[in-house]
Amino acid sequence: MKNVIIYLIASFALFACQDEYEVEKPGIPGKATLKISVNIPEYRIATRAASFENNLSDVWLLTFDMNGLFIGRVHATDLDSQETNGVGNGSFKAEVSEETRIVHVVANYDNWSSFDDKAFAEKDEKELMPALYGSKMVFWGRSEVSSLTSPLSVTLFRNQAKVTVQNETDNFTVTGYALANIVSTGTVAPFIPNMEPNPFAIQDDITTLPLETLSRTDQSDTDCNLEDKYMFENPNYYENQSFLIIKGRLKDGSELYYKIQFLDNNKRPYTIVRNFQYKVIIKSFSEDAKGSNSFEDAKKAEVSNNIYADIFKDSPSISDSDNNRLTVSNLNFLYTQGGTLNVTAHYTENEVPNDKEISVSIQEDRGNIISGLSYDGNGNITARIARVYAGQNEATISVKAGKLSRTITVTSSTLYSFSPAAFTPELYTGKDQDITLSFRIPDGIPNYLYPLKCEITTQYLYPTDPNKDLQINFINGVYKYVYWAESPGAKTLNFKTSLDNSNETVTIENDYFKTAEINLVSRQFENVSVNNNNMIVYGKGNTATLRFTIPGYADYPPEYPLTVFVATTKLTTSQAGWTAVNGGYSYTYNQVPTGEQTVAFTSTQDDSGEQVTVSAPGFSNATINVENLVNKNTSTSGEIRVIINGRTYTIPNYTISSSDRSILDSFRANNASNYNISVKSGCKLSDTVSLTTSSYTGTFTVRELLSGQRLNLQ
The missing domain is CATH 2.60.40.2580 (Immunoglobulin-like)
Structure with missing residues (x-):
């Protein structure tokens, strides 16, 4: 069994x-x-x-x-x-x-x-x-x-019943659930012919069914998620029962499907009645439980468990056979900052309002969190709720009218905590690396808060199996992944990094919790630069001193010997210990180096702008963009043309206007429609300038001007 x-x-x-x-x-x-x-x-x-x-x-x-x-x-x-x-x-x-x-x-x-x-x-x-x-x-x-x-x-x-699933086990994770063999249609109104004086009433174990023959339907694997489910009324006879398919995995196991019947404490099928809530709480899950590999197989399988169940009439409303009804708008309240309780209650005697019959009183309040409890005789209950500065306290308020009563539960608590919240590994080393986010839902959370919404804000992580389909919300320009916790205890979610350097602070939020802030940190080289400002003077043979620091990370020290690789195609070095390899240079550190490391490079080309990357095993790549600076007026020449309707024309002796004279003065093309210009000192090769003659214009980088290429205006 x-x-x-x-x-x-x-x-x-x-x-x-x-x-x-x-x-x-x-x-x-x-x-x-x-x-x-x-x-x-x-x-x-x-x-x-x-x-x-x-x-x-x-x-x-x-x-x-x-x-x-x-x-x-x-x-x-x-x-x-x-x-x-x-x-x-x-x-x-x-x-x-x-x-x-x-x-x-x-x-x-x-x-x-x-x-x-x-x-x-x-x-x-x-x-x-x-x-x-x-x-x-x-x-x-x-x-x-x-x-x-x-x-x-x-x-x-x-006109439908509601089904929810809550998991309180430590060894089983619910990833979805769906309904099968449920009735496909339902009546609009409840109707009990022999009930007087009002036969339009909802009673336990009594269904109101369509006059036609009941047809059945199943949800599918695509419906097998953690969303609440609904089903029409159903007598649910023993030989033709509705049932629940739960999808999930035992610890370290594969995802399987389990069939569960709606049975009471005596192992008899529940009558499915409209407007009831059928709440499945998984209390324990045997390691020997047998599941099915697919949703369809689970529908045909025997039930996967023994079910022990009770029905609790824990509802905002209670009625009797005389058509008297007492209704309270909400039975559970949680305060994390203190405040004012506002709740409505109404009493009807055989459909006739009689709110003056209602009385309210404090049933239990060991923490003295309720004061000023009052009822105005017209359905409005108010009270002041004290703030709790440590832990939580709970109190109950009794609402009575005639023979009927309801109990309001008020909890006052400090903000709950997701601690311990952390990433595993604590340091990552590159793009598409697996990262596990772990946090904990404390045991003292009131049961009625479940499923508990946990909003995870991250820019550089994306979810992967088994939680790759996390709900996504877009709030105030920020994407948030939503995880619904079904029970207390440790929770783990799987992500991957989207960039080599995905450093950020990831947050977990809920209105009743302190916001958890978890730093996502990569093991990477620090303070990486060339010439301190990532600038090299334009021209072959100019100096380019690379600087970087190898961090120690006391809790996660790198392994030595450590070979550091510098990727570059436009710089060269003859510094001792650095060896030319394919795509750059490498150096092996046999022990932890002290302080800032420097490598003396020189440029091999006039234009030495490029991306320089410092890397090593177990480290995230550190990439910087190196730019060139023109440190003296530099002459260059080439052709200048105008393109009209796809045809190219010369512009001999035309005056060309410059949009930025700190880069280039206006000039005149010669008889052959060629240019001889001087790029001014102080500009970078990535700076841009627009050149215009008549109604024709073109925008060029300083790099393009110095290359001597043809300048085409359009």
């Missing part, structure tokens, strides 16, 4: 809000324009950049009269939706009939083309709503309208 122990949580996430909006006076006889606020229940898992699960894009109202009979369908206008701390909210307007007493809000539905408004006229909501289904995540909510002069607030629920 394979011993992969999985801890599975299903948590039901609900959220309500009673924001009051004024009802506008009807603009059309028999119509009323309503302003409606909506809130989307919280799935309390950090939302990734690529997955905004609370977004509303298309909202409709299905309106019914006091008897629950269908009046009509109305498209919402002035839609405004956003997300704050994992909770979605929004507002819109709708022009509804004055007979409206019940509304069903439906957002993001993908099957309106088959909806026949005339055919559904006068149909009971209990017949119409269960008939709506589709293949897309839909947001749905129902509210009774006591009068058109009363504000309307609707809570929206998702």
